[in-house]
Amino acid sequence: MKKLALLALVGSAAAAPPNAVEEVALKAREAAAVVVPVQIDWPAAEAARAADGGAILPESLQKQADALRLPVLLPASLAGSARLVAGPTWYAATLPTDGAQVVLHAFGHTHVRPELLAEQKAAGYGSGEPRVSRVHALLQVAFERFGLAFTLDVECASPETDPRCSDPAWALGLVDDLVVVGGRP
């Protein structure tokens, strides 16, 4: 019993205080990343809006989109049904459709994490190519436009049988269908 107690005590003995270098590393691992607004390419967004012609939206939705300080993109085929929620540096659009719900998130802010940059580059971030992921049958396409980062999620009423939640083709088609419908610098 004495031996057991001794082992327990040794196990819980005071760890050596971190030295200055260790301390800074420990704190850095738990400090929040700096968050900054992204650089928005407004000329490109406005040129795209002029070229695409936008989409016809209900008046209240159009007003809401025009008031945002971000380029507002929506899939043209579903734009009319969109519901917008927005903050100063982001917006989210919920687009219900038959048997599925599409959610588009736009990030106009970014977390500065230099330690991850090399991994992102190696994984093809910044190449303009969309990235497809899926969890619990929620299919997501992540991509970037005009300096903003976007995610487009598809959730299906029948997640295990609806091909829209297993084959990314439909979601990628929605990304191709995106048009600029509002926003201002």
Add this chain to the structure above:
Amino acid sequence: MKRALLLLLTLPANAQEFRHDPPGQLVPGSGQGRADDRVYVPGMRFPIEAAPAFANSQVWGNGGLNGPGGGQCDAVNYSYPWRDNYCESRQWDMPLCPAGTGHQGQDIRPATCENRRHRAVAAENGTITSIGGYSVNLMSDSGTLHRYLHMDPASVAVREGQQVRRGDFMGLVSNAFNDTPTTIHLHYDLQQNVNGQGTVFVPTYMSLIRSYEELLGRPAEPCDVLPAAGGVVDDQGPCFHAFGPPATWRAGNGGEGGTLRWTYAWVSANPGNWARWDLHLAQAGRHHVAVRVVPEFASSERALYRVRHQGQQTDFIVDLSQPGPWIELGELAFAAGGDQWIEVYDNTGENRDLERRIIADAVRLEAVVPVGVPDMGVEPPPPDQGVEPRDRGVAPRDEGVEAPDQGAGGGGGVEGDAAVRPDRGVVGDRGVPPLQDAGETGDGQVFSVPRATFDDGCQGAPGGGASWWWALGLLALRRRPKS
């Protein structure tokens, strides 16, 4: 020696029992994890309201398709240690996973294998951006997108566009998966736009561990209500919370109650360690606000204190080296009730090598007009506008210190705070310090008992071929009889 053993055995149950495997250590054969001990969302609240909760794999655990057999309600699934399942084998892209594919977040079982009983809560202040059949998204004021899957849709207590506070009820953990039930768990993941390069599902595990440790350490008693005359809030009481790495909070003797905590100042845009004293006032009134210092543990010349009071925040840069034992920050108006606090941060801009110390001991509120003494009809000053700091060495926040964080701001068109911190603190958020056990709180000694121990365990096998097996697993799980 027997006495020492007895002491160990009488540690609080939660403190003694909670164990977790290290980040990146997955169930053997379930893929290759990411050994990343960074806390990506510091100060977040654990997303399930009450402990215990159990982070582990659904697919490779008991009752899972790739598990060792049994059922989802087996006791082993509801026991420690926690196990990371970020990067567990999946088919789809996950750039931060060693295999390039993997699971995007963490699966968490609530306290018991009961459907629609356990409450999920908001991890941070923010805005609900969307609600689906089994998904709820929360964009936090700090710019992180929190995703909750499998809450019972009938129980979801938030609505699209709603602003929520950290700790607000979101819905009940369930097996909801639209038309095909899954196991009873919360899938929880975090997305951030990183380096302006695009969104990333960042590792969740360490953020969950820190927030769970805070949840476990939370005492049962509520935070004390300060009477009209004011009072002292000490670091030993339930109103105090210390955040950041436990190893860099140190204990000292002296100050209020005989013990205190301190850490070194450093240079950073955001704090690594910070402390908060929650203030819950019996009635509204103006108070002199002061902080306790002990010279040996208080040497920063520019410590940042932030006071949340009556719905607003006021910052003070404080020279802690001035004579104490109390340094007055100023005179501020407080509302009756909670959602008011004082925080101090370690990112003063003073280099760590200077060994400047930030103390976290006690704060004091003293009513400007003592209770029971008529104020002779003197008009009180306007709320906090132009109140001069009372002591030399205390100045309202200047431009020379980095803001703790520049958040993404809240939703609803409200302009973002230029200096948003990762944690705002809310009524009902009764955290306690992330320190586990004061033990021998010798002068300058580091707290000795870690909050969690790592199991000796097996390293996850290198990335198995991702497949549709997990989906088939879920299909199989739904066919299992409910326990």
